[in-house]
Amino acid sequence: MKLKEKCGVNGSLVGRGQTHLGEEHQALGKAVASAGAEVSGKQEANGKQEVPRKSLNMYTWQEIQRHNQQADQWLVINRKVYDVTGWADRHPGGRRVLTHYAGEDATDVFRAVHPQLDVVQLYLKPLLIGELAPGEPSQERHKNSQLVKDFQELRKTVEAMNMFDANxxxxxxxxxxxxxxxxxxxxxxxxxxxxxxxxxxxxxxxxxxxxxxxxxxxxxxxxxxxxxxxxxxxxxxxxxxxxxxxxxxxxxxxxxxxxxxxxxYPKDPDSKLDPYFLVGDLQPVKYGKKKIKYINYEKQHLYFxxxxxxxxxxxxxxxxxxxxxxxxxxxxxxxxxxxxxxxxxxxxxxxxxxxxxxxxxxxxxxxxxxxxxxxxxMSHIPMKMSIEENRDWLSTQVLATCNVEQSFFNDWFTGHLNFQIEHHLFPTMPRHNYHKVAPLVRSLCAKHGLQYVNKPMLTAFGDIIRALKKSGALWKDAYYET
Incomplete structure (x- = not known):
């Protein structure tokens, strides 16, 4: 029987702590966990702690990046290469989440969105097909390896501070x-x-x-x-x-x-507001040059x-x-x-x-x-909108989000989403800890020249309208350009 056939529905990229799992996937999680416990028990009975595995195939980034289509998806997590093609349709978070990282390093995003990794690792094993060749960097060559390393060290620091423990x-x-x-x-x-x-x-x-x-x-x-x-x-x-x-x-x-x-765009559904609204700098110009006018986008801030x-x-x-x-x-x-x-x-x-x-x-x-x-x-529309640039996790989140100043009222009124940067970097962190890690994130951003935006709440609300008005003006200029 082939590896994917053995895997069946036991391969998953979502762990036991993911609260949105359906009943079917929870049952699967229990089944896999039980199977893992059974295997462990057999190993102990045989006087062995680990079953020797065959040597893994070695892949270069050039090979991995070719597997970035919906019908052919590979991911890299901690230098291990996984073929998630057969599992994608059963992924509790939806196929598109996996497709968005096909052919890329998914180490930081994988760690960010899974609260607990014990069962997740069991799910991953049947999907493992190889690892990065020894001469290959841990992430794509165009990424800043020092920035990635510093963020992963920050992650370890906040974990050691128990910042992921819920009150x-x-x-x-x-x-x-x-x-x-x-x-x-x-x-x-x-x-x-x-x-x-x-x-x-x-x-x-x-x-x-x-x-x-x-x-x-x-x-x-x-x-x-x-x-x-x-x-x-x-x-x-x-x-x-x-x-x-x-x-x-x-x-x-x-x-x-x-x-x-x-x-x-168009991977983030929250940024795909067309044809009703055009956001960012690229989308309005594209619509304008193609002479597309579903509404008068120059006035879209009023329609909003x-x-x-x-x-x-x-x-x-x-x-x-x-x-x-x-x-x-x-x-x-x-x-x-x-x-x-x-x-x-x-x-x-x-x-x-x-x-x-x-x-x-x-x-x-x-x-x-x-x-x-x-x-x-307020934390997204005024920020950078772009097409896929395959940035590192820290840059991806910081460029697309901003914070709103902290106060008792702001925290309550926004459900602590005024700490949008920290929330996006550490989605599984309880919100009552965001303010504790914010200084560490700000310091890391300053070290690598990333702008850490923090503004008053009324300014943030107003920036939504100003951003839509700016995008509408870009559309107008492109639309009426001769």
């Missing part, structure tokens, strides 16, 4: 805040009735609850709050599907593509304020979420999201009826939309 009390308090707001909204309705001013107050409470639920599910989707993956998985489903009414699988597939290649700010969550995100659940026949997410609507109908239906309850749900999403849109876009 359960911190997350429990945030969950308690959300549940208290939900209960308070329900009690207010039952105590004071459904007059319009009471309804506005209830919507205000629910808007805060929804926004904070979004920030907490973001944590649950990235890191291991609990030691057992099934509890992380259930927490993420509860927060994203039950409390917010949005598919957790949809979030997983899109959000991790954003993380591995932020602001890289009138359209995307209030409607991105109640329309765009909801439609994307429902579409994925329908096309994938994701019955688990459909059941969880259904519980969101059932809870609202049971709680608010006696006062507002079915239609009125639906209006309340979408009114809350309408209020939440500008909040979440500004927080998620």
């Amino acid at each position: 359960l009390g911190f997350f429990f308090l945030h969950l308690a805040q959300i549940l208290i707001l939900e209960v308070l909204a329900w009690l207010t309705l039952y105590q004071f009735g459904s007059s319009w001013h009471v309804t506005i107050f209830i919507a205000f409470l629910l808007t805060i609850s929804q926004a904070q639920s979004g920030f907490l599910q973001h944590d649950a989707g990235h890191l291991s709050i609990f030691k057992k993956s099934k509890w992380n998985h259930l927490l993420h489903k509860f927060l994203m599907c039950h409390l917010k009414g949005v598919s957790g699988t949809w979030w997983n597939y899109g959000h991790f593509r954003h993380h591995v290649k932020p602001n890289i 304020c009138m359209g995307m700010l209030p409607f991105s969550i109640p329309t765009y995100i909801n439609l994307k979420s429902f579409r994925m659940m329908y096309l994938r026949k994701d019955w688990v997410d459909i059941a969880w999201v259904s519980s969101f609507y059932i809870r609202h109908f049971v709680t608010f239906g006696p006062f507002y009826g079915i239609f009125g309850t639906l209006l309340l749900i979408h009114f809350v999403k309408f209020l939440e939309s500008p909040w979440i849109t500004c927080v998620t876009q």
Whole structure:
């Protein structure tokens, strides 16, 4: 039997701590872990700790870089070469996450997005086909090896500082805040009735609850709050599907593509806003020279304020979420999201009826939309947008992100996404530790001449509009150029 046939569905690039794993993949993880334990037990019984393996094939970077197509994908992790082609369709994070790094060194991104590596290493073994030849550098030749080495040393430093250990009390308090707001909204309705001013107050409470639920599910989707993956998985489903009414699988597939290649067009789904909006410097010029005009992009900053700010969550995100659940026949997410609507109908239906309850749900999403849109876009739209340049992990993240000044309010209002640089460099780090590692990251950026951008929050909000206006002007100049 060939290696890939033996591998079956036991090859994976996502570990036990990845909370967004589906039930199928959790079962696979347990099966592989059990198999590994069985093999270990047999080795001990035979008086051996390790089974000798055949010598691996040696590859050059020139050979590896040829395997960068969807139907032919190799990755390099810690100088080991893996063929992930057969596994890509079963990857819990989606095929495209792997495709984005095909033919490249994926050491830092692999380490960044997997909270725990014990089971992940078992998944990787069947995919191993060779290693870099002794004379080859550990990453592509055009990359700054000293910068890569310094970042990996920084990673080891923050690991030694226990910066990846989650404080359960911190997350429990945030969950308690959300549940208290939900209960308070329900009690207010039952105590004071459904007059319009009471309804506005209830919507205000629910808007805060929804926004904070979004920030907490973001944590649950990235890191291991609990030691057992099934509890992380259930927490993420509860927060994203039950409390917010949005598919957790949809979030997983899109959000991790954003993380591995932020602001890289078209690999980052958050930067692919065309034809509705053009961002960065390259995309507007391309549209302008081709005389493409779906809207008047010169005024896109105004359309952003009138359209995307209030409607991105109640329309765009909801439609994307429902579409994925329908096309994938994701019955688990459909059941969880259904519980969101059932809870609202049971709680608010006696006062507002079915239609009125639906209006309340979408009114809350309408209020939440500008909040979440500004927080998620303030650190990316104003930053460098580019096509694929295959940069090192540190440069990729720092050039595409910026921070917002720290304060108690800023931390709460943004769910600590004001530390976007640290979050992108260390996605599995609990957000309560971002401020502790920020000085170390700033120092490393200064050493290598990378600009570490930190700005006031209102300036960051304004920069979204200014960046869209600048892109619109670039489109106009190219469009009307004779």
